Amino acid sequence: MPLSDELIHVLAAGAVAFSILTYVILDGTDLGVGILFAVNRNARHRHVMAFSILPIWDGNETWLVLGGGGLLAMFPAAYSIFLSAMYAPIFLMLLSLIFRGVALEFRDRAETEKRQRWHDVAFMGGSLLATFFQGVVLGGLIQGIPHMDGQYRGGGWDWFSAFSIFCGLVLVAGYSLLGACWLYWRTTDDLHAKSRRQAKILAAIIPALLAVIVVWTLGLQTVHAQRWLTLPVGGPIIILFVCFTIWFWRSFNRKHHFLPLFAVLGWFITAYGAMILAMYPLIIPPSLTLPQASSARLSQVFMLGVFGILVPITLAYSTLGFWVFRGKIRAKERRQT
Amino acid sequence: MDASDATLLLARAQFGITIGFHIVLAAVSIGLANFLMALEGLWLWRKKQVYMDLYKFWLKIFALNVAVGTASGLVMEFEFGTNWGRLSTVAGSIIGPLMFLEVMVAFFLEAGFVGIMLFGLKKVGPKLHFFSTCAVAIGSLFSAFWILSANSWLHTPAGYTFSPDGRFFPQDWLEIIFNPSFPYRMIHMSFAAFLGTAFMVGAAGAWQLLRDPSNPHARIMFSMAMWTVAIVGPMQIVAGDLHGENTLEHQPQKVAAMEGSWDRPPHFQGEPLRLFAIPDMSEKRNHYELAIPHIGSLYLRHSWTGTIKSLNEFPLSDIPPVAIVFFAFRAMVGLGFLMAGIGIASLVIRKRGRLYNTRWLHMTVLLMAPAGFLAMLCGWVVTEVGRQPFTVYGLLRTAQSSSPVSLSFVTTSFMSIIGVYVFVFGIGLIYLMRAIAITPKKGEKGPEPQLANETGQ
Numbered sequence: 001m002p003l004s005d006e007l008i009h010v011l012a013a014g015a016v017a018f019s020i021l022t023y024v025i026l027d028g029t030d031l032g033v034g035i036l037f038a039v040n041r042n043a044r045h046r047h048v049m050a051f052s053i054l055p056i057w058d059g060n061e062t063w064l065v066l067g068g069g070g071l072l073a074m075f076p077a078a079y080s081i082f083l084s085a086m087y088a089p090i091f092l093m094l095l096s097l098i099f100r101g102v103a104l105e106f107r108d109r110a111e112t113e114k115r116q117r118w119h120d121v122a123f124m125g126g127s128l129l130a131t132f133f134q135g136v137v138l139g140g141l142i143q144g145i146p147h148m149d150g151q152y153r154g155g156g157w158d159w160f161s162a163f164s165i166f167c168g169l170v171l172v173a174g175y176s177l178l179g180a181c182w183l184y185w186r187t188t189d190d191l192h193a194k195s196r197r198q199a200k201i202l203a204a205i206i207p208a209l210l211a212v213i214v215v216w217t218l219g220l221q222t223v224h225a226q227r228w229l230t231l232p233v234g235g236p237i238i239i240l241f242v243c244f245t246i247w248f249w250r251s252f253n254r255k256h257h258f259l260p261l262f263a264v265l266g267w268f269i270t271a272y273g274a275m276i277l278a279m280y281p282l283i284i285p286p287s288l289t290l291p292q293a294s295s296a297r298l299s300q301v302f303m304l305g306v307f308g309i310l311v312p313i314t315l316a317y318s319t320l321g322f323w324v325f326r327g328k329i330r331a332k333e334r335r336q337t
Numbered sequence: 338m339d340a341s342d343a344t345l346l347l348a349r350a351q352f353g354i355t356i357g358f359h360i361v362l363a364a365v366s367i368g369l370a371n372f373l374m375a376l377e378g379l380w381l382w383r384k385k386q387v388y389m390d391l392y393k394f395w396l397k398i399f400a401l402n403v404a405v406g407t408a409s410g411l412v413m414e415f416e417f418g419t420n421w422g423r424l425s426t427v428a429g430s431i432i433g434p435l436m437f438l439e440v441m442v443a444f445f446l447e448a449g450f451v452g453i454m455l456f457g458l459k460k461v462g463p464k465l466h467f468f469s470t471c472a473v474a475i476g477s478l479f480s481a482f483w484i485l486s487a488n489s490w491l492h493t494p495a496g497y498t499f500s501p502d503g504r505f506f507p508q509d510w511l512e513i514i515f516n517p518s519f520p521y522r523m524i525h526m527s528f529a530a531f532l533g534t535a536f537m538v539g540a541a542g543a544w545q546l547l548r549d550p551s552n553p554h555a556r557i558m559f560s561m562a563m564w565t566v567a568i569v570g571p572m573q574i575v576a577g578d579l580h581g582e583n584t585l586e587h588q589p590q591k592v593a594a595m596e597g598s599w600d601r602p603p604h605f606q607g608e609p610l611r612l613f614a615i616p617d618m619s620e621k622r623n624h625y626e627l628a629i630p631h632i633g634s635l636y637l638r639h640s641w642t643g644t645i646k647s648l649n650e651f652p653l654s655d656i657p658p659v660a661i662v663f664f665a666f667r668a669m670v671g672l673g674f675l676m677a678g679i680g681i682a683s684l685v686i687r688k689r690g691r692l693y694n695t696r697w698l699h700m701t702v703l704l705m706a707p708a709g710f711l712a713m714l715c716g717w718v719v720t721e722v723g724r725q726p727f728t729v730y731g732l733l734r735t736a737q738s739s740s741p742v743s744l745s746f747v748t749t750s751f752m753s754i755i756g757v758y759v760f761v762f763g764i765g766l767i768y769l770m771r772a773i774a775i776t777p778k779k780g781e782k783g784p785e786p787q788l789a790n791e792t793g794q
Contacts, residue, residue: 048791051785051787051788051791051792052792054452054456054785054788055452055453055455055456055457055788056452058403058404058407058448058451058452059445059448059449059451059452061407061411061448062440062444062445062448062449064411065410065411065414065440065444066437066440066441066445068414068415068418069414069433069436069437069439069440069441070437072417072418072425072429072432072433072436072437073429073430073433073434073436073437074433076425076426076427076428076429076430076433076504077426077429079417079418079425079426079429079433080418080422080423080425080426080429080740081422082418083415083417083418083419083422083425083740084418084419084422084740084741084742086419087419087740087742087746087750088746088749088750090415090419091419091750091753091754094411094412094415095753095754095757097408097411098408098409098411098412098757098761099757099761101404101405101407101408102404102405102408102761102764102765104404105400105401105403105404106401106404106764106765106768108785109401109768109771150426151422151423151426151740151741152422152740152741152742153741155743156742156743156746295429295430295433296430296500296504296506296507298430298506298507298508298510299430299431299433299434299506299507302434302507302510303434303437306434306437306438306441306442307441310441310442310445311441314441314445314449317446317449317450318445318449320453321449321450321452321453324452324453324457324460324461325452325456325457325460325788325792325793326792326793327792327793328793329791329792330791331791332787332790332791
């Protein structure tokens, strides 16, 4: 039973979207922990925070590489146009990610406390800027990219706008919330209590920020955001959002400390889904569609087969990696540097 | 030079720098991961503490390498889009899946298990831990497989057809993956990774032996390294010769440039071995040439009088920059023979029972610490600069492959990358040197030993 071209394109887009979503959820949390270094200055807290993500950040970042690779393999015109258009924020994000990863791994090599603080600045700054530029890139995508004949056709500054900067700031808040909920789950004592406070503050302001983005996107008219105003699309989105919100606020009284994080993940997945529903069938707003950007059918089919078989296996052994380092992190007596 | 020429040159230079840094880290990953697999295997088999000490010693260094290597690799993935958009659009249906497979099959394997490998010694049993080390080692080789397949396809495209709008479309995936130059490139690069790492490990061992020839950790490090050099060094020469033969068949201009051969000699004279020359692109000849007759024919055609197509038999627009390719090739081969020579010398010295006491050998290996990686970088310059002026050989030119990004953007990214890379990699190198200079000792600890203790119920 041959699958239609349209279905193949949609599945291929689904694979890329899944990779990026998994990246956002997993590494968004790591980046959030890094951002929270700005407000968690205690050395013992920082030690615990770093340890919570050391064994897993590398694997988490790999989902971003998968998303990029998938885009190149299955929608090469979109890959080229998108990356050429987002040249500056993409490079800034990549350099920030370099600082984040290296500062984290080198942290304990620092021979003095003063040098370790410099590593922490690099780690925090790298995490913050990487997050900010990811948000900027998202905003730049939503507001549309000029292109012709499979090539970018702008001056290089199209991504720079009030909307994209606002998206960057909202993503910083969003990843920080993920980080705070992660630390609530994985830590004890004062850091656990502090993280609970931070999570609640962030969760109180983020819905308002998201509402601003929704209204602003509707005004841009580059994606089919008006679908959000229809009942079949808008209804479920609002219901899901409300459910996760209620779940979030009630979860702090529960025994299981992972619940707030999962509620926030629910927010992220709902928002991501809403964005995809507004974009379909576009891959680059306002005018590049999935069929137009697609690679050869044989490439997409091959990739879907590989994806279908290997992603579940990858998720399985990645879960093993998480499971090995499960549980609360308790710093033993103060280490000498 | 006009703005678009300058932009292209800067984009090429930027790619060269980012991939140059990355390939060394990737090669160290491949070499160290497999070395660590051997050490842990030996420990499980022979149950001697010294192997676990060495494992933990090099594990700390591996942790440094993985962090920087991942960061540099991320840049490569996106650089195809930021700076080489047209290549991506035109060839993405073919090289995209190969790179996707690299992430899916190889990189995830490494990244997924490296957490357990680095930090999980006290968290999981010895079998699961050894499995993790093996997964990382095999993952690194799988990575090399897919990346080299994509790279080789650019040099010797196969298994493709053209779409109506002029893009490369896949027709036969087996032909694409196993394109003509791939097997040679895969073997040559894998050997290079092992050889480079062997000299790095050997130099660390030599450094310790010069201070204390009785140190058991240093002895084992040095011995394992020298075995590797002795076996892989000569094999690499053979692999290089076969690779060169394959290149002669598919990319004759590249070999002509490697040899600095502008004009084909009369048949009875054979090709000379040019020890030195200054190629002149405008006059299309060499100055100050110092050559030995016939020797070139021996390694190029395996005969006394065989000749190769020369540079002047091609249009000037189809040949690579000769000087760079010529000198990089000489440097690589010179280092290659030197390394193989050290390997053979070490065998003789070992047979006499003097491996740990021969100071000149230790000094030489110490000085040759970066030799393997230098040779590898020279080799990559030969093959990639030698591929110019094409990105897809014979079918797509580099000048037609770039992104429509302005000179000011590329200049800024180029300067930023140099600044960040030199700073970050510089600090990494300092930490690496510090870590290697410490004597490995009994009861050596792994990276972040408290992490396992502090995580968990």
